[in-house]
Amino acid sequence: MERIVDVAPDVRLWVEETGCPDGSPLLLIMGANASGLTWPADLVRALGERHRVIRYDHRDTGRSTWTFDVQPYAVRDLADDAVAVLDALGIGRAHVVGMSMGGTLVQLLLLDHPDRLLSATLFATAALEGAGQDGAAPAAFTDTDPRLLELWQHLADPRDRDTEVAWRVGHWRLLNGAGIPFDAEEFRLMEEQVIDHAGRHDNTAAHARADQAGLARGAELARVTVPTLVIEAPNDPINPPPAAHRVAEAISGATVATVPGMGHALPSAVVEPLAAAVLVHTGRVDAQH
Template sequence: MERFIEVEPGVRLWAEESGKPDGEPLLLVMGANAAGLAWPDPLVAALGREHRVIRYDHRDTGRSSRVFHDQPYPITRLASDAIAVLDGLGLARAHVAGMSLGGTLVQLLVLDHPDRLLTATLWSTAALGAWSPTDGESRALPGPDPALLELWQHMADPRDREAELDWRVAHWRLLRGDGPFDADESRRLEERIIEHSGGHENPAAHALADPSGLDRGPELAKVRTPTLVIDARKDPVNPPPHAEHLASVISGARLVVVPELGHALGSDVVPALTEEILRHTRR
């Protein structure tokens, strides 16, 4: 079931519920500049056998309001939006799972809204404050693949639809790291997202948003929400040992490895990812 949720005056987010209607809610929080449809249907369906699954479009993605260029907002506002989605659906608490920037947002949720979370699952992300220039240990962590840094410089360049599709497929190829990559699968996904969004333009809003308020790594030691960190061994954005570092700074976090997981979700990693998420939410 699809619906729109007004999170503040003039800003509404597209959301979709599926799966087991009476199952415990599971909110999926996607990464930067990515629509909710970037969550693969097979993953959503597999999780839905046990959960009421919610995926949604961040503001400035998919069918949600495009507001950044007129009303700039900080990254932290996206975490508030996640709670607004729960409010809009009348959900007091939910399991939450996030990857990439979504993992950053889930860390903010376990700090600021622990009463709303049943469990938290994170992967392909860095600990809050991991890039702080005052933290010597974090400074030693490896950065993204230089090829990605170069590609990101052209994220918002104007392109026609076919050129944009080519750029997105090339982006997914790099995000898979040295794991297996299905270009046709990625292209079909992006064609769906473009149709869902009503256009192919990428405003790159989240890349431009103010990142202040994310340097809160020391607070993670006080987390009490049951947290799973999945080590995506082929992640070229937050490569090892980022996951180990993240699990070490979150109080009580459990670390598991999905060897073929990168910074993108192909059908080949869905079974292992599903198994780890469900094993955690059952606990």
């Protein structure tokens, strides 16, 4: 079921619910500048065998409000949007799963809204600034593949639709890493679907321009009590090892699982092991409730 929900003045988000209506809610939070349709349908179905799965489009993606140029916001506002989605659906507590920037947002939820979380899972992300015993977590993108840093300089360049699709596929090729063979056609079809869903093919790079203030809260992660799983993506070219272990060390009680070969993308080859890792974690938590 699809719906549009209001999360802030003049801001509406596209939200989709699928899966088991009587299952515990599970909210998927995607990364920067990425529509909720970037979550593979097969992964959503696998999680939906046990959970009421919710995915949504961030502001300035997909069918949600594209507002940054006239109504700029901070990254931390996107975490508040996730809570607003739960409110709109009448969900008191949910499992949350975040990838990349979504993992940053999950960390903010752990700090500011722990009462709304049944559990947390995050992957392909970095710890909030100030994490670690010495508060010396590496600066953002310190270990990132320099080819990606160069490509990001052209994130918002104007392109026609075909050129934009080709650019995105090339971007995914780098994000995929070398651990799993890259299927360009799989990602081309995904991006065609994302563009059709949004009704536009441009990328305003809004999340890259959003205010980063309020994210230097890594030291606070030591007080987290929500059951948390950090999934290591060993071939992630943005947050390579030991990034996942740094996140887990910063979050009190967090555990680590590895999806072999995974990079900073979700090809079909990682769907089964990724779903299995999430479901083991959420299953343990649900059993306790």
